[in-house]
Amino acid sequence: MNGSCPRREWQNWPGTAEDKFLTSGYIVQAYCDSGDYDQMLQAAKEQVELANNQNDDLMRSEALLNLARANERLAEYEKAIDFAEQSLALPGIDKRSPGYAHLVIAMARMGISGLQQSLEHFELSMKIAIETGDKLLELQISLGLGALFTLLRDLNKALIFLQNALGIMHGIEANHVHAKYRSAILYQLSVILRLKGRLSEARQVCEESIHLAKQVGNKPTFARALASLADIFCEIGETEARETVTKSWARYEQAFRLLRKINDRSGQIIVLASMARSASENKGVHYAGRCECQAIQLNRKCLELATLIGSKHAMMECHSRLYDLYSQLSDEENSTESNRQQRHLIQQMELFCNFCGQRYGEIEESLQALNCSHIFHEK
Known part of the structure; x- marks a missing residue:
């Protein structure tokens, strides 16, 4: 979605408040998928405003969840936790929503390195995912747990969670959703394989992650995978030509510029x-x-x-x-x-x-x- 698109315009369209609220939710998700997190935050704030104008706690719960998600992506972790907890305290539109709120808290806790608290909220989220049969939520939890156990250096457990995420993903039919999550999973997998010294496999999955992320326009995953490939080449470069490390450095710089651009x-x-x-x-x-x-x-x-x-x-x-x-x-x-x-x-x-x-x-x-x-x- 074009970041310069005037979001206020859609609020003036004819239609019910519920229609406008749903539209605002789609806009939030579109910005999230592309990695335009500042725009995502602005759209989420406007959705909260819509909910407040309607004085509707069901809407407010969903809007606060989107606001929490945007803040987590922007590394405003304490704000993300606060908004997610506010969402949990209100009745929700969807019985799956508390699972996503706990997922936001888990990711935010991991962001500030509260690793045990992060694990606790991943488990709460997983319980809801299983109870509601939400496979997409389960996939995201498995991906998050893969990242958590990578930080903890239990790489075999991290691999198990990523394999579970890949297995769930095969049941998802939407091509763009399939590509988005496959690229994210393969990026994380490349990190683990590199840490295990399996550099050839790491390079292969990382290059696929870069290709898929570029295909669907997922800038955050593309940049992370680019940096992961640089890591891999740096390690390969220890026994190969010095030029490999120089090329890796250029990849780091490209990745950093992109990530700085999208904040x-x-x-x-x-x-x-x-x-x-x-x-x-x-x-x-x-x-x-x-x-x-x-x-x-x-x-x-x-x-x-x-x-x-x-x-x-x-x-x-x-x-x-x-x-x-x-x-x-x-x-x-x-x-x-x-x-x-x-x-x-x-x-x-x-x-x-x-x-x-x-x-x-x-x-x-x-x-x-x-x-x-x-x-x-x-x-």
């Missing part, structure tokens, strides 16, 4: 983290003169944005890389501070097994969760 801040952090990691591991490779200073600058830029949106996990990884870089430079003051900040964030995120007390989420290992969503090592 996708969580995506920007993903790309900046990849650039920072690449610069840290391949100092002097991308362009002449690149050194620890360039790597430090990128990590600080990533840290600044991660701090702004409250992404503790991304902040922790930045401090970890900065600790290594400062240590290499024998900068004891900054290395000590980076190490202190990293340990503080690990404590805040409670990345410790509830049984053995050891840290999880650092290396690939199998995890389990209790009914209360507390996470522990599977032994």
Whole structure:
């Protein structure tokens, strides 16, 4: 949908308030699908205004859910949680809507690195998806759980959830919906396969993700997949020509420009983290003169944005890389501070097994969760 389209115009069309409300919902979804999140937010606000003018709690619940979704996509995570909780407190038009509200909360909690709380809301959402037979909701939950367990470094469990999402997707007939979700699933799959060292498979699924995302105009997935492909080529480049890494750097920059253009801040952090990691591991490779200073600058830029949106996990990884870089430079003051900040964030995120007390989420290992969503090592 063209971002310059005057949305106020449709509000003046003849028709009932219910018709206009439904139309506004379609507009919100269209902007969501294309990744135009600022426009999505504006359309959601107008839908809330419609609901308030009608003084209709059923409409208000649905509109607040759309407002929550828009804020989650814009990495306004606390606002997203607040609006989703307001939606849950009202009677809904659709019995499936609470499942989508819990999904928004789960994604927002993951965004601010409340990983156990995120898991709890994924489970609440899944319960509603199963009760209502909503396969599309179940697919999105499986995709989200795949991302969550990737963060936790239980890659086998992440793979299981993505395989479940792919299985559900095969039952969806609408081609554009099929392509949209397949591209998102394959992007996440490429990340896992790269972490497992299966670079050839990772490259294959990532290239398909890029093709599908471009086909349906899904800019956020396209940019993320482009950065994932750059990650893959960086690792391939360790044993191949130096030129591969240079090409990867160009992909990072293209992905970052696109994500900045659409104000996708969580995506920007993903790309900046990849650039920072690449610069840290391949100092002097991308362009002449690149050194620890360039790597430090990128990590600080990533840290600044991660701090702004409250992404503790991304902040922790930045401090970890900065600790290594400062240590290499024998900068004891900054290395000590980076190490202190990293340990503080690990404590805040409670990345410790509830049984053995050891840290999880650092290396690939199998995890389990209790009914209360507390996470522990599977032994």
